[in-house]
Amino acid sequence: MKIYQKLLLGFILISLLVLLVGSISIFSDDQISNDISQLVNSSLKEAEGAAKMNYALQKTQLNAQRLLSERLREIVEPAEAASAIVAATRANMEIHKAIVDFEKWLIKGREATNQGVVLAGKAGEKDQVKEEKEDLLILNNIGLQFTEYKAALSQFIVLTKEDLDDADEWLKDVVNPLLINVTQRVHSYQEDTEGELHAEAGEIREAAEGNTKIMLTTTAIALCMALILGLSSAHAITKPLVDLKIAVTAIGAGKLDTRLVVNSNDEIGVLLDSFNNMAKDIESANSELKNSQHQLLQTAKLASIGEISAGLAHELNQPLGTIGMIAEFATKLLDDSNFDRDNFRQKMQKITTQVDRATRIITHLKIFSRKEEHESEEKDINWIIEESLVLLKEPLKLCDISLDIELGDRLPKIICNYIQIDQVLINLIKNAQDSFDNFDNFDNSYNKLITVRSYEKNETICIDVEDNGSGMSESVVDRVFDPFFTTKPVGKGAGLGMSISYGIVKEHKGILSVTTREGKGTLFTVALPMKELT
């Protein structure tokens, strides 16, 4: 899956979570407002009904009293009889109206309660159903009591037309107790409905609190999920990048076999894959480079041998000539009548010495040109210098160059690849020899001279190769260690000797330095660390 697809999926998931939280809160709010409106519709109606019934009851009592007073006024004060009759009739009407009102509100109360039963039943709230049913019973009871009160009140109205004393007595003894009875019941009903209202308000508050809790919980869950999603996608992106950075540093430090594990086929996976391919290419290019460097070294070695082979032939001719001569001499001695055994043995020993001399040259040549890698070992630097001069003394002699060797006493041995150091010295001395080509010095006392010195300085073993040849110009010195840089004519060197020497000394953790004066000569110094080569 691509990273942008992963991110897109993450954002869609977060959006869905937000949508879920929103829906839950909207649904809960809707539920609460439904509950409130139902409560208003049912409970408030019940409470209102109770109040209205109470009011109607009071109205009946008030008008009953007034009816009685107006009847009395009609009899006691005949002058006011007419107005008293009107007032009594109005009171009578008011009583009937109040009765009708009471009954109307009673019916409304019953309807509201019935509705409450149905709603609570639908909502599955059993306690609510029970309470509403109890309310219904109370209302029925009030209805029964009110019927009784209404009958008594009708009897009272009839009595006010016949006998006021009886009517007064009936009102006090029958009507009023019945009224009190009904009033008390209505009152308790009123209190009951108010209690229910409080209880339901509490329930709504609880529901609202619960709703808040749900909202907070879902919000918290959504936040956590968003956080986890964000962190995991950030981790998925950054982790491979951090790994990549570490791997790049490792490659830079030369650990070319560094590879990354590719777990995905997204953009980062493609990047890591490319990195691995690049590292592989670098590694193989590096091994090819090492291989060709090795071959170059070998070629340069063989080239040096070619260049010094002229002197070499001369060098070998010497012992061979001597051997031939001694052999002939010895043969003559055999024919001598006075055969001198000791003299003959002496001649044979001389032959052996000369063979050793030739062998030394051949051995050196063989070791020098051998292709396999030599291991580092502990060597005396003076011995290495002497060995490298085996091949060089004759060529120098041929060019009429004097060699001055100043070897330091008791120098500590160094750990090195002596074949390579040998190669460095041969290169440096050959370079010194070439510095006399086309160099004219008209001073009569001038002699071509190469000086080779060994000494100890600042924890290093140094070898100087100094000549009094042509020296180098600044532009030549600057490039003296560059590969393929040469001032020599075609066929006299590929321009590799110095750069290879530089590489070898560097590999030994040493320093190859040069100081030169044009027309005066050049000094190359190889400084090799005395500490063990690691």
Next chain:
Amino acid sequence: MNKILLIDDDKDFNDTLKEFLEYEGFSVICAYNGKEGLSLIRKEKPDLIITDIVMPNVDGLEVLVELQREPLSFPTKIIAISGGGRIDGEYYLDTAEAFNTDYTFEKPLVVGELLKAIRELLN
């Protein structure tokens, strides 16, 4: 007895040849470089000079040049020997011949031939 001067920087070669020639009945003196050779020539007046061509300091050719420049007051024969190491080694010997050498040889030597030449020159 004929006196022979050997000039060669290779001590082993020089000493062996000296012993050999002495065995053959010659009187032999040795010089190990051109400079020493020149002073011995004037001092010892040898009948025959055998000189190497390639040597440090004053080499064989310079000895020949010097003898040419300032001829000796006594008769002497000259044999030049070259290591023949260089491709142009023969060139040295050609040059040597130009300086009135009586014989030239290349190393490695066939001693018999050298002896023959010495006998021829000294008889």
